[in-house]
Amino acid sequence: TMMRKLRAAVLVAPLLLSLDVINAFITAQQPINKKLFVQSNGALRAEKNFNVELNEFFKSPVPENIKDYVALRSDASKEATDFLKTVVSPPGDPGVPRPLSTVVFASIPTGLVWYGYYKFCVEEELLAMELEAGKMPRGFGGYGTLGPFCYGLLLGPVAELFHLPGGVNWSALGIIFIYYTQFLLYDRVNALYEEEGLEQPLTVWWCLPIFFPFNLVVGLRQVHFLSQYFYRKRGDGEIAPSDPIAEFFPFITADKFTWQEFFVKPRLWCSLLKDSEDIPEGDLPYFVREFLKIGTTK
Numbered sequence: 001t002m003m004r005k006l007r008a009a010v011l012v013a014p015l016l017l018s019l020d021v022i023n024a025f026i027t028a029q030q031p032i033n034k035k036l037f038v039q040s041n042g043a044l045r046a047e048k049n050f051n052v053e054l055n056e057f058f059k060s061p062v063p064e065n066i067k068d069y070v071a072l073r074s075d076a077s078k079e080a081t082d083f084l085k086t087v088v089s090p091p092g093d094p095g096v097p098r099p100l101s102t103v104v105f106a107s108i109p110t111g112l113v114w115y116g117y118y119k120f121c122v123e124e125e126l127l128a129m130e131l132e133a134g135k136m137p138r139g140f141g142g143y144g145t146l147g148p149f150c151y152g153l154l155l156g157p158v159a160e161l162f163h164l165p166g167g168v169n170w171s172a173l174g175i176i177f178i179y180y181t182q183f184l185l186y187d188r189v190n191a192l193y194e195e196e197g198l199e200q201p202l203t204v205w206w207c208l209p210i211f212f213p214f215n216l217v218v219g220l221r222q223v224h225f226l227s228q229y230f231y232r233k234r235g236d237g238e239i240a241p242s243d244p245i246a247e248f249f250p251f252i253t254a255d256k257f258t259w260q261e262f263f264v265k266p267r268l269w270c271s272l273l274k275d276s277e278d279i280p281e282g283d284l285p286y287f288v289r290e291f292l293k294i295g296t297t298k
Contacts, residue, residue, distance in 0.1 A: 073093070077230065101244055123139050186204045199255065263288075
């Protein structure tokens, strides 16, 4: 009997999660009344909003000392003045600028563990910005993003342990969820730039893994452009410092471009080719020319 209950719980949980995500997607575009927001323990939260409630649900079991350390701080952005301070900084309001080089040099040695912390911080910061602006939250916050992702990954080993149909494939739910939050993140960064009257810097659909290597390109651009945005939001006229990685790979800082342009503009590839001319279409093999026509209008 106990085994049957466990199997039923494991099978039903992903369905409930999927329904909640669909519900969040449907309500994400709806306007929200500022009266729905209340002040609680110094933090803004929205009444009866799935995204906020999901974040609070996964936040509740976290030890208090951890929650205190990673709580939003109004002075976090000002204090993150060098690499180490930025790496250990909690989420900020306004958001903490995290240059691309900092994110890369902190993520790779830790096996992308620190990138998980980066993801947590920016999701907390953007959720707070949306609540303060009286907007319907589009993200799920740091806890609401990493919580379902981690538990989703655990579904696979649990299903395999209890010999449930699908086995480790259940972990795909966690991966699908985190890709969905990345899609939302890129679109939200575009919206921030649009609100400033600037061009949207990110091509959102590149986030899908089938578009490798452009999923990496748009990921690097997201880190860079969000960092630039938070530098501007500091409001002290500070100019963002130079970033060695972003400077060496111009495709990170360049104006929005198409994937076809990336292949024929060597100056986008690296700074060593900054003076290179575009590759003439006639110099390309026939199959390459035909490939680059995909998605273009005649």
